[in-house]
Amino acid sequence: MRYLVTGGAGFIGSAFVRLTLDTVDAAEVLALDALTYAGNLENLAAAAGRPNYRFERVDIRDGAAVRAGFERFRPDVVVHFAAESHVDRSILSPEEAMATNFMGTGVLLEAAREFRPRRFMHISTDEVYGSIEPPAEADESYPLIASSPYSASKAGADLLALAYYATFGLPVIVTRASNNYGPYQFPEKLIPLMISNAFDGKPLPIYGDGRQVRDWLFVDDHCRAIHAAIDRGRAGQIYNVGGNCALPNLEVVKRLLRAAGKPESLMTAVADRPGHDRRYALSSAKIEAETGWKPQVDFDDGLAVTVAWYRNNRAWIDRVRSGEYRSYYEKNYGNR
Ligand code: NAD
Ligand code: TYD
Numbered sequence: 112m113r114y115l116v117t118g119g120a121g122f123i124g125s126a127f128v129r130l131t132l133d134t135v136d137a138a139e140v141l142a143l144d145a146l147t148y149a150g151n152l153e154n155l156a157a158a159a160g161r162p163n164y165r166f167e168r169v170d171i172r173d174g175a176a177v178r179a180g181f182e183r184f185r186p187d188v189v190v191h192f193a194a195e196s197h198v199d200r201s202i203l204s205p206e207e208a209m210a211t212n213f214m215g216t217g218v219l220l221e222a223a224r225e226f227r228p229r230r231f232m233h234i235s236t237d238e239v240y241g242s243i244e245p246p247a248e249a250d251e252s253y254p255l256i257a258s259s260p261y262s263a264s265k266a267g268a269d270l271l272a273l274a275y276y277a278t279f280g281l282p283v284i285v286t287r288a289s290n291n292y293g294p295y296q297f298p299e300k301l302i303p304l305m306i307s308n309a310f311d312g313k314p315l316p317i318y319g320d321g322r323q324v325r326d327w328l329f330v331d332d333h334c335r336a337i338h339a340a341i342d343r344g345r346a347g348q349i350y351n352v353g354g355n356c357a358l359p360n361l362e363v364v365k366r367l368l369r370a371a372g373k374p375e376s377l378m379t380a381v382a383d384r385p386g387h388d389r390r391y392a393l394s395s396a397k398i399e400a401e402t403g404w405k406p407q408v409d410f411d412d413g414l415a416v417t418v419a420w421y422r423n424n425r426a427w428i429d430r431v432r433s434g435e436y437r438s439y440y441e442k443n444y445g446n447r
Pocket of ligand 2: 198199238290299300301302304316317318319321323324325360384
């Protein structure tokens, strides 16, 4: 099976590439990525040199480059991760999120309409449902009430992808996962930022009262859910993918400080994020019933793995923060 993976040099995309090469027989993988601040090839070092893997530097907003990638590779499955994935950045520069998340998805859908893969996996987020009052959980028919430019651009892209199923019969599946964590996550999201700051002895910025609730999913569990949906999901459907682990931010940060052996006094209250969603909560009953998938990694175990990875890869944190990988790639390979 030939997998074209957009955003393959990012956090979840690179985990998906590694898992696919390690666990799927006769898989061939083409990773496409623009290598923005969030993507770097060290995340894919384990794949480099394998005969059934290649990388191309492509911006998904570039229709001609995307089409050429499809024409050369002729994918059976497209797994579309590429996105501007951080809420805070989307508040600072909404246009980037709109252009990549919505228009870039449209460019890929157009190429897929021409080359007809067997599956087009559109990887989305629980944030499209917006903040959910307890004790409710969103199932796949819950209304879309996105609050940030990030979540609104993802919600728009979800609708566009589903429209290509309805209108053109493209076999699209949309997955909506909760907050991922694990190795190789850029140190701007809650867990990797807090771990990195704790190791540097820097303050840990807690937005507002820190009682916002997120549902945490280990990245490999997410990738296994995507494979389950590729293999056993139905075209035209949406599948929620939750970690069954809803926790307030303060609790998450306290647990990671314990795992890192650092003091709680590093936690510092800062101004709240504008439009900050209070609570995300998902029901994953549909993917569990239809595919047999379930999250396997307990949060404290996953957190221990994650903290250990960041402890052992401090140089990676410095390099991704400084953009060193991107300049190395540009110097040695040019813009390709
Ligand atoms: P990430 O920011 O780590 O990686 C995004 C990747 O996309 C990077 O490698 C980047 O270089 C690439 N990219 C960005 N713009 C591009 C463009 N125009 N053309 C080509 N490549 C481009 O993000 P992530 O956390 O790995 O998220 C991957 C996907 O999963 C996103 O679609 C996100 O919405 C979704 N998702 C993420 C989470 C989470 O908790 N991180 C949860 C649910 C869903
Ligand atoms: P984040 O990792 O940015 O993911 P998302 O906003 O997509 O859920 O944030 C997770 C939660 O942590 C969210 O409630 C915002 C909060 N947060 C902080 O309190 N401080 C921080 O520095 C960051 C990045 C997030």
